[in-house]
Every structure is written in structure tokens, then in C-alpha cells.
Amino acid sequence: MKEKTNLPVGEEAIRLKGWWRAHRFLLLRRLSQGFFLLLFLLGPWFGLWWVAGTLAGSRTFGLLPLTDPLVLAQSLAAGHWPELTALIGAAIVVMAYLLIGGRVYCSWVCPINPVTDAAHWLHVRLGLQKGWQPKRHTRLWLLGTVLAVSALTGSIAWEAINPITMLQRGLVFGMGFAWALVALVFLFDLLVSRRGWCGHLCPVGAFYGLLGTHSLLRVSAAGRAACDDCMDCFAVCPENQVIAPALRGKDGETPLILSPDCTNCGRCVDVCSVDVFAFTHRFDSHIDAPSSPPERSRHSAA
Known part of the structure; x- marks a missing residue:
């Protein structure tokens, strides 16, 4: 087991990306949820219909x-x-x-x-x-x-x-x-x-x-070559069965998370310290080339 796997979920992302980038979609979701709820309460509470x-x-x-x-x-x-x-x-x-x-x-x-x-x-x-x-x-x-x-x-x-x-x-x-x-x-x-x-x-x-089975907005694991198996994305995803096909796909297989179960919450984007995930559209199936050998390969070689 990698040493990083034993760290609290998201801690490495906070260290490398900063607290805001490691929580931005979580915070934006809370603001969005509060905003929509407040819109419906403005009338009954404050008379602003x-x-x-x-x-x-x-x-x-x-x-x-x-x-x-x-x-x-x-x-x-x-x-x-x-x-x-x-x-x-x-x-x-x-x-x-x-x-x-x-x-x-x-x-x-x-x-x-x-x-x-x-x-x-x-x-x-x-x-x-x-x-x-x-x-x-x-x-x-x-x-x-x-x-x-x-x-x-x-x-x-x-x-x-x-x-x-x-x-x-x-x-x-x-x-x-x-x-x-x-x-x-x-x-x-x-x-x-x-x-x-x-x-x-x-x-x-x-x-x-x-x-939303065929929706345009999707999360992509385009940077999956950089994945270091920390498992943080699986830990935070509310529907973590959707991640593996995109993250562990073989060469030539799409990095897009196409499952309708995906909520597009963005938490996998937040907690990934090596920026494997990003929002994109369903026609963007590109895969980033690794900038350096992924950590799991270096451990295997050792």
C-alpha cells in the first residue's frame, strides 16, 4: 500500500493545490443549493416574490x-x-x-x-x-x-x-x-x-x-495516466462505481464518465492532487499524455 493512501482524504490535494481548489466544487454546490432554496423562501419570509x-x-x-x-x-x-x-x-x-x-x-x-x-x-x-x-x-x-x-x-x-x-x-x-x-x-x-x-x-x-443519460456535460479522467492510486476520488464520490471505467480504461477506451448515475458534483476534481479529472463535454474523449511516469509504475519497477 502506498504511503499516500494512508493520508486523510483530500489532504494531499490541499497541500499541492491549496484549500480553495481542493474544495471549490463542494463550496459552489453548497452556495447553489442555498441560493435555490432561498429563492423560494424570499416570498414567504420577506415578501419578495x-x-x-x-x-x-x-x-x-x-x-x-x-x-x-x-x-x-x-x-x-x-x-x-x-x-x-x-x-x-x-x-x-x-x-x-x-x-x-x-x-x-x-x-x-x-x-x-x-x-x-x-x-x-x-x-x-x-x-x-x-x-x-x-x-x-x-x-x-x-x-x-x-x-x-x-x-x-x-x-x-x-x-x-x-x-x-x-x-x-x-x-x-x-x-x-x-x-x-x-x-x-x-x-x-x-x-x-x-x-x-x-x-x-x-x-x-x-x-x-x-x-441525463445522454447529457452534454461530463466529467473526464483525461489525466488518468498521472493517477497514483491514492483512491481519494473513490472515497468522496457518492456514486463511486462510475469512476473505474473511465479511470482504469484501457488504451483507446474513453476517459469520459458516461454513467447516468454520475451527479457531476465535482468532488473527484477537487480531491485529486494530480488533476486527473476535469469537466468537459461528451464529445471530448482526448487523453492527456503523462508528463512523468506515474507513481504506481515506479513502485512496480522497484
């Missing part, structure tokens, strides 16, 4: 409609034809996530993400076991179940228990039962299943993952 509604459906400055396409899909499954503004709002959202990646919603917008990230941080700090890990396709089954229940009940079923919506409503009207749902998500990730909610169960994440 720049955005009216919730992440399920809103109107910005009284003009721009935005509709969660999963809410629209449930409405259609329930047999309710939405108004034209809802269709336009859903089309705008769909086009945006087709470009930037569906699960960008999960890592840059969803207010539950900081809750699950906090649970994961505490899980690691306490040294808890990985716990029960449902199959990743479980969330697809739950997504299908949500649509089926909507069709059977004639309602937008998921919104009745959606932790995202409940959190927003709770911050406006008082948390009440919403606290219990958010706490259950936190405790599930902390005590039952590490990264279980977002990675294995959430039907919203499943839907946006399908939406």
Missing part, C-alpha cells in the same frame, strides 16, 4: 414557468392533463437537464443533498459499517411504483411524502411532520445504509438519472 411556488412547480418574476417533469409525469399517469404553462415549464427543465446532466439536480439543487452528505460525513467519522446496501436499480422500481400509484389513485402520489417538498413547505409553514421525514432520511443514511437514500432509493434521482 421573485419566485413563487416550490421545486415541484414555480413561476419566476411572474413570467418564467418551471415544472418538475416528474410531477408532470405523475399528473399524466393520474389522468390529469396539465395546463399549457406546466407543459412549457417542464419542457424548459427537461432541455436544461438534457444538456447539463439529469443528476446535476441531485448535487447542485436538491436541498436534501446536504442532509445526506452530513449523514455520510458523520457515518465516516464514527467509523460505522457500510450497512445494508439495496440494489441500485431499486430506485428505478420505486420510480415505477410512484407512477403506478399515481395512476391508481388519480393523484400526484410522491408529492405527499417527498422529503424535498416537505422540507420546503416545513421551512415556510413550520416543520412539524416534515422534520420527521428529513430526520428519517438522515438516520437511514447514517445507521442503515451508507449513501443509501440518494444512491439506491430516491425515485427523483432515478428519474433525473434517466433524463
Whole structure:
């Protein structure tokens, strides 16, 4: 085992790149999540109705409609034809996530993400076991179940228990039962299943993952020849199964992370001290030539 592997995750990146570059996408995500949440709270809290509604459906400055396409899909499954503004709002959202990646919603917008990230941080700090890990396709089954229940009940079923919506409503009207749902998500990730909610169960994440299957924005391991096997990227990635095909690909295989499970959170870019990863587009499949022999080769030669 390499000596660097024993260092705390990200410490080498902080030493070589500086604290900001080793945390920039994490901090930008927190700012983004806070910004979007604040937009919806400006009206109820301060009377500034720049955005009216919730992440399920809103109107910005009284003009721009935005509709969660999963809410629209449930409405259609329930047999309710939405108004034209809802269709336009859903089309705008769909086009945006087709470009930037569906699960960008999960890592840059969803207010539950900081809750699950906090649970994961505490899980690691306490040294808890990985716990029960449902199959990743479980969330697809739950997504299908949500649509089926909507069709059977004639309602937008998921919104009745959606932790995202409940959190927003709770911050406006008082948390009440919403606290219990958010706490259950936190405790599930902390005590039952590490990264279980977002990675294995959430039907919203499943839907946006399908939406972003062919998205333009991608993370690339173009500098994979410089990889020194520190494993920090695997440690911080919320969907670390997506890394290996790009990072360990053979000559001629794409360095792009093409899995729809990737959330484009940028943490692999942050913590890599040798700058293996970078954001790019899905048509950029170039691979950087190594500037010096990678560390693992030098150890092998020894």
C-alpha cells in the first residue's frame, strides 16, 4: 500500500493545490443549493416574490414557468392533463437537464443533498459499517411504483411524502411532520445504509438519472495516466462505481464518465492532487499524455 493512501482524504490535494481548489466544487454546490432554496423562501419570509411556488412547480418574476417533469409525469399517469404553462415549464427543465446532466439536480439543487452528505460525513467519522446496501436499480422500481400509484389513485402520489417538498413547505409553514421525514432520511443514511437514500432509493434521482443519460456535460479522467492510486476520488464520490471505467480504461477506451448515475458534483476534481479529472463535454474523449511516469509504475519497477 502506498504511503499516500494512508493520508486523510483530500489532504494531499490541499497541500499541492491549496484549500480553495481542493474544495471549490463542494463550496459552489453548497452556495447553489442555498441560493435555490432561498429563492423560494424570499416570498414567504420577506415578501419578495421573485419566485413563487416550490421545486415541484414555480413561476419566476411572474413570467418564467418551471415544472418538475416528474410531477408532470405523475399528473399524466393520474389522468390529469396539465395546463399549457406546466407543459412549457417542464419542457424548459427537461432541455436544461438534457444538456447539463439529469443528476446535476441531485448535487447542485436538491436541498436534501446536504442532509445526506452530513449523514455520510458523520457515518465516516464514527467509523460505522457500510450497512445494508439495496440494489441500485431499486430506485428505478420505486420510480415505477410512484407512477403506478399515481395512476391508481388519480393523484400526484410522491408529492405527499417527498422529503424535498416537505422540507420546503416545513421551512415556510413550520416543520412539524416534515422534520420527521428529513430526520428519517438522515438516520437511514447514517445507521442503515451508507449513501443509501440518494444512491439506491430516491425515485427523483432515478428519474433525473434517466433524463441525463445522454447529457452534454461530463466529467473526464483525461489525466488518468498521472493517477497514483491514492483512491481519494473513490472515497468522496457518492456514486463511486462510475469512476473505474473511465479511470482504469484501457488504451483507446474513453476517459469520459458516461454513467447516468454520475451527479457531476465535482468532488473527484477537487480531491485529486494530480488533476486527473476535469469537466468537459461528451464529445471530448482526448487523453492527456503523462508528463512523468506515474507513481504506481515506479513502485512496480522497484
